[in-house]
Each structure stands twice: as structure tokens, then as C-alpha cells.
Amino acid sequence: MTRSDPSSALSVHVHELPWRDAGDLLAALEGEPWLACLDSxxxxxxxxxxxxxxxxxVHRVVVRAGQCFVDGCEQAAGALEILRDLIPTFPCPDGLPFAGGAIGFADYRFGQQAHDLSTRHEPDPQQLEFAVGIYDCAVILDRRERRVWLAGYGTSDTMARRRVQAMDLWDRAVAGTPVPSMPPVRFVMDCPADDYRHAVTRAREYIAAGDIFQVNITARMYGARPPGLSPVAAYRALRATSAAPFGAFLSCGADFALLSASPERFVSLDVQGIMRTRPIKGTAPRDPDPVRDRQIAEDLSLDEKECAENLMIVDLMRNDLGQLARIGSVSVPELFNVERFTHVHHLVSEVRAILLPGHDAIDVLRATLPPGSVTGAPKHRAMQIIDELEHSSRGPYCGVVFRIGGDGAMDSSVIIRTLVMTRERICAAAGGGITILSDPDREYDEMRLKVAALLAVFGDTTQRGSGDD
Structure with a gap:
């Protein structure tokens, strides 16, 4: 893989710390801007x-209304090109996944622009299209071994200062800090329920006409942000009820935060150049009875519509990775694997490929955004239909949270099961893949199932549409 500034001689430092729970550390950091937590x-x-x-x-890269800023200063270059130049080059310590580098997100609109697609939806002026911090150190928690390290790069003086900051945080982190209760929030959907069902019907008509094979139709729910509500407190409440392998908390300045309980890996890239993506398509509810729960999982694995939906996205991701893959290296080592999460079963597959020499994580992001599992196939036409049928801008939803380390390795997740908090409101969103076999009522119910856990954080268990009784 190509890495910028390979001659850079940065020192890497690792310091082990006493075990602390991630929730306790987050509680001690409440209110801190540009806090990033990738939270399994x-x-x-x-x-x-x-x-x-x-x-x-040490640096902040932000795109708002199509304009890129670095540390508050307007830039002429694009965000990904700037990011490539800002990420330092250094080896990651053996056994640790990260020791500094870039952490942030790219929203759905950022991916639209990569495909030269316009949109009829006005963006929320309080939301960001892209926000990434360049961090010179990280606290790494190993949940399996219950060990913690402070790992980073730079001079000895820099790391000494970071150790002092870490010890101050350790002193403030109280073991067993209770998860705060959330104030009630009523959410309203961005369209009437019947309009969502109609969008599913129209999507099926496009499929029947041969325009597309599949398309993802989504909706957003909006609620007023209660005065004084801390994003960290809300995230701690979310992670307590919706633990997910790709959880994330990003506070990007004072008035924007992303709170994710994503179950879905987007694309990972390791130092050997192996790319992996694990698209999710296919959903069924969990059941408290173990026998019924196993039967639901088995039925999902055999469901014709859900398997067809998953297979089409596997083919799309084979194509996306194939743009930058060595010939003959694209494979599908897992197909239609049922994975169990807190509230649902999901049908998950894996696509794997080897990156061509001379390319890096930035190239992979540029080639694959936005995620195929939340667009459809063919991707370009599906995104045009999404813009026609959906009632509001997706914003960060269906974008990507990612990290890129100094060793060039990347991991990323799809922004689903996610709350977005701005100064005035909270947004939740959900949707599903539509195929020729889709039933509008069933798709509406699946969308409600997916969003239910997000709304329940704030006591809203109704998931009303603006036209529902």
C-alpha cells in the first residue's frame, strides 16, 4: 500500500494503564469536544x-455545505486528498489495532458527490458532511483480556503530556458510574406511513421495469433535543440497551454528535492489503424463547426474499472492491450467515479481496462510498431513485464511520442504528432493501423494528408516522 511521507521518523510509545470500563471513561469526558470512541x-x-x-x-478536517476546512481555515483541495496528507506514517505496536491517526465519518451526501449525483433535498445546516480528527494517541481497551494501553506517536515530551492527561482522566473516572435516565422525546417520521409504503411500491415498479435489481428505502424520525441533554449521556444510555460490535460516539465540535450502535462493518483494510466487507441484508426479530428464537433464525436463513436481497449486495460489493483488487483475488468466504444481535437476527455475508499495489485506504473509501448495502444495485441508478422516493436528506445516516492508522490499516462501519444530535434536534433513521418480492406492509414493519431501540432510549415506543393515528 502507498503511504505518504514514508521517511517520517516518528517514535511510537505504549504505556499500560489499570483497567477501566469504557462507559466510566466516557462519563468522565462528558462535554469534551472532538471526542471519538469506537466502541465494540x-x-x-x-x-x-x-x-x-x-x-x-491535533488537526480537524470538516466539510460543511460542500466546503472543506482544516482547523477552521477554508481549503481548496478535497477532504480525502487533505486527509491523506495529514495522516502520519508510523508502525502500529504489535498486538494493538491503533495508536493514532484519523477517526471520523463521511455522510451519505459525501458519497453522492463522489458519484456526481445531485439531490433535491436541502441539507440540515446544522449537520456536517464530513468530520475527521487526526489524533496523536489513543486509549485502547481490550475487552477480552481486560487490559488498557495508552498508545501514540510523537516525541517523548508529547507522550509524557498525554500520560499526565490520561492519569487525570483515570482519577476522574468513577467505577460503576450509573447510566443516566433519558428525558422523554416524541419522534415524528418525515412522511406519513402510507407514503413510506407507496415508496416501496414505486421501488418495486422500478425493479419490474428493469431499472434496478434492488434499492434501499429509508425514513427519518425527528424529535426536539431536550435542553441540557448531554450527547455522552445519551450515548451511554444507547450502548446500555443496544450493544453492537461497531458502536461509535463522535462529538464534532460543540453542536454536533453522532451516536451509533451499528452492527455492520463496511470495509476493513489490513497492513497486508486484504480488504474485507461484511454487508448485512435480511432482518428478523429476536424472541425471548430460545426454541422460537432458533426457529426464527433458521427461517431467516432460508427466506427467499432475504437471501436474494443479500446476494445482490454481495455482488455489488464484489464489484466495488474489484475496482481496486488484484485480478482473481475477490472471494466470498461467508454467504448467508445468520448473526444474532441484541434486538434482531441479521443475514450477513463477507466479501474479501487483495488491494492492488500503489493504492491505500483513501482510494478504497473513494471507490466504495456510499455503502452498497444501503443504496442498491446498480448503485448509481439506485441512488437516483432513492433521491426521488425518500422524503428528506439522509445526512450522516447511511454514511460511514472510519479509522485509518499510521500503518495504513483501516476499519469502518455503516452508519445505521444511529442517533444524530444537533443543537436543536435528534434524528433517528431506519429502512430496508426492496426487491421484487417485497411487501409494503412487511417493509414498513421491518423499518419500525429497526428504529424501535433508538426511539426507546427516550421513551418513545410508538414510532408514529406523521400520518399515523
Whole structure:
């Protein structure tokens, strides 16, 4: 893989710290701007082992209304090109996944622009299209071994200062800090329920006409942000009820925060150049009765519509990775695997490929945004239909949270099961893949199932549409 500034001689430092729970550390950091936490939860194996916590970035890259800023200064170059130049080059310590680098997100609109697609939806002026911090150190929590390290790069003086900051945080982190209760919030959907069902019907008509094979139709729910509500407190409440392998908390300045309980890996890239993506398509509810729960999982694995939906996205991601893959290296080692999460079963597959020499994580992001599992196939036409049928801008929803380390390795997740908090409101969103076999009522119910856990954080269990009784 190509890395910028390979001659850079940065020192890497690792310092072990006493064990602390990630929730207690987050509570002690409440109110801190540009706090980033990549927060694995649920089962520890195979993808829920590490939690990465970063604060106080050395650089901040932000895109708002199409304009890129670095540390508040307007830039002429694009965000990804700037990011490539800002990420330092250094080896990651053996056994640790990250020791500094870039952590942030790119929203759905950012991916639209990469495909030269316009949109009829006005963006929320309080939301960001892209926000990334460059961090010179990270607190790394190993949930399997219950060990913690402070790992970073720079001079000895820099790391000494970071150790002092870490010890101050350890002193403030109180073991067993209770998860705060959330104030009630009533959410309203961005369209009447019948309009969502009609969008599913129209999507099926496009499929029947041969325009597309599949398309993802989504909706957003909006609620007023209660005065004084802390994003960290809300995230701690979310992670307590919706533990997920790709959870994330990003506070990007004072008035924007992303709170994610995503179950879905987007694309990972390791130092050997192996790319992996694990698209999710296919959903069924959990059941408290173990026998019924196993039967639901088995039925999902055999469901013709759900398997067809998953297979089409597997083919799309084979094509996306194939743009940058060595010839003959694209494979599908897992197909239609049922994975169990806190509230639902999901049908998950894996696509794997080897990156061509001369390319890096930035190239992979540029080639694959936005995620195929939340657009459809063919991707370009599906995104045009999404813009026609959906009632509001997706914003960060269906974008990507990602990290890129100094060793060039990347991991990323799809922004689903996610709350977005701005100064005035909270947004939740959900949707599903539509195929020729889709039933509008069933798709509406699946969308409600997916969003239910997000709304329940604030006591809203109704999931009303603006036209529902």
C-alpha cells in the first residue's frame, strides 16, 4: 500500500494503564469536544474485542455545505486528498489495532458527490458532511483480556503530556458510574406511513421495469433535543440497551454528535492489503424463547426474499472492491450467515479481496462510498431513485464511520442504528432493501423494528408516522 511521507521518523510509545470500563471513561469526558470512541459491544468474539478512545485532535478536517476546512481555515483541495496528507506514517505496536491517526465519518451526501449525483433535498445546516480528527494517541481497551494501553506517536515530551492527561482522566473516572435516565422525546417520521409504503411500491415498479435489481428505502424520525441533554449521556444510555460490535460516539465540535450502535462493518483494510466487507441484508426479530428464537433464525436463513436481497449486495460489493483488487483475488468466504444481535437476527455475508499495489485506504473509501448495502444495485441508478422516493436528506445516516492508522490499516462501519444530535434536534433513521418480492406492509414493519431501540432510549415506543393515528 502507498503511504505518504514514508521517511517520517516518528517514535511510537505504549504505556499500560489499570483497567477501566469504557462507559466510566466516557462519563468522565462528558462535554469534551472532538471526542471519538469506537466502541465494540456485545459478544467479544470475533469482532467485539477492542474499544478505541481518542480526544484532543491535533488537526480537524470538516466539510460543511460542500466546503472543506482544516482547523477552521477554508481549503481548496478535497477532504480525502487533505486527509491523506495529514495522516502520519508510523508502525502500529504489535498486538494493538491503533495508536493514532484519523477517526471520523463521511455522510451519505459525501458519497453522492463522489458519484456526481445531485439531490433535491436541502441539507440540515446544522449537520456536517464530513468530520475527521487526526489524533496523536489513543486509549485502547481490550475487552477480552481486560487490559488498557495508552498508545501514540510523537516525541517523548508529547507522550509524557498525554500520560499526565490520561492519569487525570483515570482519577476522574468513577467505577460503576450509573447510566443516566433519558428525558422523554416524541419522534415524528418525515412522511406519513402510507407514503413510506407507496415508496416501496414505486421501488418495486422500478425493479419490474428493469431499472434496478434492488434499492434501499429509508425514513427519518425527528424529535426536539431536550435542553441540557448531554450527547455522552445519551450515548451511554444507547450502548446500555443496544450493544453492537461497531458502536461509535463522535462529538464534532460543540453542536454536533453522532451516536451509533451499528452492527455492520463496511470495509476493513489490513497492513497486508486484504480488504474485507461484511454487508448485512435480511432482518428478523429476536424472541425471548430460545426454541422460537432458533426457529426464527433458521427461517431467516432460508427466506427467499432475504437471501436474494443479500446476494445482490454481495455482488455489488464484489464489484466495488474489484475496482481496486488484484485480478482473481475477490472471494466470498461467508454467504448467508445468520448473526444474532441484541434486538434482531441479521443475514450477513463477507466479501474479501487483495488491494492492488500503489493504492491505500483513501482510494478504497473513494471507490466504495456510499455503502452498497444501503443504496442498491446498480448503485448509481439506485441512488437516483432513492433521491426521488425518500422524503428528506439522509445526512450522516447511511454514511460511514472510519479509522485509518499510521500503518495504513483501516476499519469502518455503516452508519445505521444511529442517533444524530444537533443543537436543536435528534434524528433517528431506519429502512430496508426492496426487491421484487417485497411487501409494503412487511417493509414498513421491518423499518419500525429497526428504529424501535433508538426511539426507546427516550421513551418513545410508538414510532408514529406523521400520518399515523
Amino acid at each position: 459491544g456485545g459478544d467479544i468474539a470475533p469482532r467485539g474485542r477492542w474499544t478505541i478512545l481518542c480526544r484532543d485532535p
